[in-house]
Amino acid sequence: MPIALEDSRFARFALRCSHFAERWFPDSYVFAALAVVVVALAATAVGGAPMATAAAFGDGFWSLIPFTMQMAFVVIGGYVVASSPPAARLIEGLARVPGNGRSAVAWVALISMLASLLNWGLSLVFGGLLVRALARREELRMDYRAAGAAAYLGLGAVWALGLSSSAAQLQANPASLPPSILSITGVIPFTQTIFLWQSGVLLLALVVVSLAIAYATAPGAATAKDARACGVNPAFSLPKLAPRERPGEWLEYSPVLTLILVALAGAWLAREFASKPAIAAISGLNTYNFLFLMLGALLHWRPRSFLDAVARAVPTTTGVLIQFPLYGSIAAIMTTVKGGDGQTVAHHISTFFVQIASHDTYALLMGIYSAVLGFFIPSGGGKWIIEAPYVMQVANDLRYHLGWAVQIYNAAEALPNLINPFYMLPLLGVLGLKARELIGFSFVQLLVHAPLVLVLLWLLGGTLTYLAPVTP
Incomplete structure (x- = not known):
């Protein structure tokens, strides 16, 4: 286990965690299967029938x-765009900024982290591609694992505190709110959730602390494990486009079809952005993926080049395709299988916490x-629909600020992402790594984030007064 004295105490600890994780942490598929x-x-x-x-x-x-x-498609679209000459030049430019x-x-x-505040999917793809570009600068002696874990910080630290927050977006849009939630919470605008000054303080604290940990835990030049040492060739495989051999291939090598498709896509996107706020439009994964695919097609210009890029990207989606269904099963078991008392596992967990909560302990509990439930049911905010009715009813009963209750959910939901491979899978596909190679570094972040987030949620929540529900 090579650990140099030139590494900081934090870096030496992170390397020990990394070596432990690489030795003992199972493949992410095994991790998901064990969770099932x-x-x-x-x-x-709790009394659930085996057949149920x-x-x-x-x-x-x-x-x-x-x-x-x-x-x-997040992975495929990112690869397609990044493998185009214009995008590759942009990423290469950003990769020239750091000096070591x-x-x-x-x-x-x-x-x-900045990208995740706009769109968490963007942070995964762009962060991973930036890591690969930096890895091509051999003079940096950058640890590829530590950089990969840093690319995951958008999902593990701050994404839900920005415009990516599905819970905040849902609560601010009455047309999207189920009646079961609307009757309890009313409409909660962004000014009472992600735009609270308390949210800004929490966000700033997490960004600063995350950057400090990322820098302090990065191994020095002597112990840094670069991409090739991890078995990854950081260069994109961009073979020269084969020449056209037969008349029937003319359309594959002509930009005509690409331009027609992009024109149609542009008209649809213009309608989307005209009918809703720009951030709300781009935050939808369908719109995001559609935009990236069409942009990739345009940047590749010829259909043949575009199709070759897609073919190179598809193998990197293997983990996503085979493991996400297991997480769907986990969510179904926790939320639909009723025990002897007619309640689910998720309900038992929530009831335990809400029964012991008071106004002063609400934020902590x-x-x-x-965080605990998010470890077993990872969600981009979708499980808010399941949790909100009873969580927000308790907030009402305790006369707790409803907007801050949403932010408690947002900040805590990101914590388990640091050691749960669920959202890590697309990033792993881009990087060509396994979850065990990143977990050691992200675990150190979790050790600091967990107490920091909980304490800040408690302290900042104490500065707010009860926000009564406002129904449209």
Whole structure:
């Protein structure tokens, strides 16, 4: 286990965690399969029928297929765009900014977190591609694993505190709110959630602390493990476009079809952005993926070049395609299998926390609850629909600020992402790494983030007064 004295104490600790994770942390598929076993046993323990558990496993297996395909296209679209000459030049320009390996890791962390405030999918793809570009600068002696973990900080630290927050977006749009939530919370505008000054303080604290940890835990030149040492060739495989051999291939080598498709896409996008706020439009994964694919087609110019880029990208989506269905099963078992008292595992967990909560402890207990449940049911905010009715009812009963209750959910939901490979899979596809190679570094972030987030949620929540529901 090579650890140099020139590395900081934090870097030496991170390397020990990394070596432990690489040795003992299972493949992300095994991790997901074990989680299925754990929640199945929990459902049985509360009195759920074995056949009901099996039924939920099968029924839930395909429940995330639309989201699975969306995440696969996040990877494909990112690869297609990045493998085009114009985008490659932009990424290369950004990759020339850092002057050494440690600052390169911090630079990736900053770009990832800023991008995630606009769109978490963008942070995954762009951060991963930036890491690959930096890895091509051999003089940096950058640790490829640490940089990969830094690229994941957008999802593991701040994404839900920005415009990517599905919970905040949902609460601000009455037309999207289910009646079961609207009757309890009313409409909560952004000014009472992500635009609170308390949210700004929390966001700034997380960005600064995350950057400091990323820099401090990055191994020095002597111990840095570069991309090739990780078995990854950081260069994009961009073979020269083969010449046209037969008349029937003319359209494959002509930009005519590309230009027609892009024109149609441009008209649709113009309508989308004209009918809703720009951030709301781009935050939808379908719109985001559509934009990236059409942009990739335009940048590649010829259909043949575009199709070759897609073919190179597809193998990197393997983990997403085979593992996300297991997470769908986990969510189904936890939320649909009823025990002897007619309640689900998710309900038992939530009831435990809400029964012991008071106005003073609400932030701490709800933060812990959201983080624990988020570990088994990773969500880009979708599980807010499940949790909001009882979580927000408790906030009302305790006369707690409803907007800050949303932010408690947002900040705490990101914590388990740091060690849960669910959202890491598209990034791993871009980087060509396994989850175990990033977990050691992101675990150090979690050790600091967890107490910091919980304490700040508690302290900042104390500066707010009750926000009564406002219905449209």
